[in-house]
Amino acid sequence: MRTSTHRRKPVRLAIATVSAAVGTAIFGGAVPANADIVTAQTAGVDESATFVEAATGTADIAATVAAAGTPAKAFTATGGGSVTVTAPDRANGTVxxxxxxGSSFGLSLPGAEDVEGIKAGTGTVVYTDAATATDIAVQPTTNGGARTLLTLKDDKAPTTQRFELHLPVETEAVDNGEGGYDLIRLGDDGKPAITVGTIDAPWAKDAHGKDIPTRYRLEGNTLVQTVDTQSNTVYPVVADPKFDWGIVTGTLYFNKSETRKAVESGGFLTAAAAMIPGPGAPSAVTIAGWSTMAAIAQRHGKCLKINTWLKPNEYSGGYCR
Known part of the structure; x- marks a missing residue:
């Protein structure tokens, strides 16, 4: 057994400059002996939330409720049905x-410290100092996913982070050719695999809103993100892995055996087309175009891929075996 949607571009908003004094003026009157510690902690959480929300915007942050074991649980609806997104109670937990x-996907936060998550701002859960000079934040989103944000506070922060992917049985991550990954559910009885989730291409910005190069690689079921900071990078830097779960795209992936069938049988492609959410059956011309692309992919030692807009392409790696 092998184990382990409509895609959006990453958010590109300028980051506002955040004052280190955020939250320091909200307390007054008589205070307990540990007030300085409490105030500093609250200010740090509020500052971190303000900073990341300036980077991401707040329009798609889902409304959440607290529940046992989580500071934030969101109940969302997608084109594929309902999705419940849960932020972990601690930084070393799993979103x-x-x-x-009942199909579930998880992504473990890379927090080395056992830090409590606190909801702040518009709905961002912040884990302050979860790793060296690094805050982590989680934002459940309205489309059945979540952003997991790293705030690198200074040049002592590690520039490579590792996120463990918790994939259902018969599901795997495949490079989508655009800097991110499609999460595909393997088909039964020789049917192609269909995309049931996505990990968007990563982005990172410094304190002035300047784009910082960042990239992923996949090591087994570990998503590794590297942020290429430089000597002139202005800290803090925010970086964002984002995922969606649920059937939010109909992209089909064919392995080599299925690609061969696509070359040989228009009926096989017609049956595969029924898996794609859309207005109806594709035309004979469309099916012929898919078969032609399958033959091209086969000659190149690659596999067929058909996206949700019925456009065929070739790909390699991952499920193409």
């Missing part, structure tokens, strides 16, 4: 998304 049918 999870579960569909109404």
């Amino acid at each position: 999870s998304a579960t569909t109404g049918e």
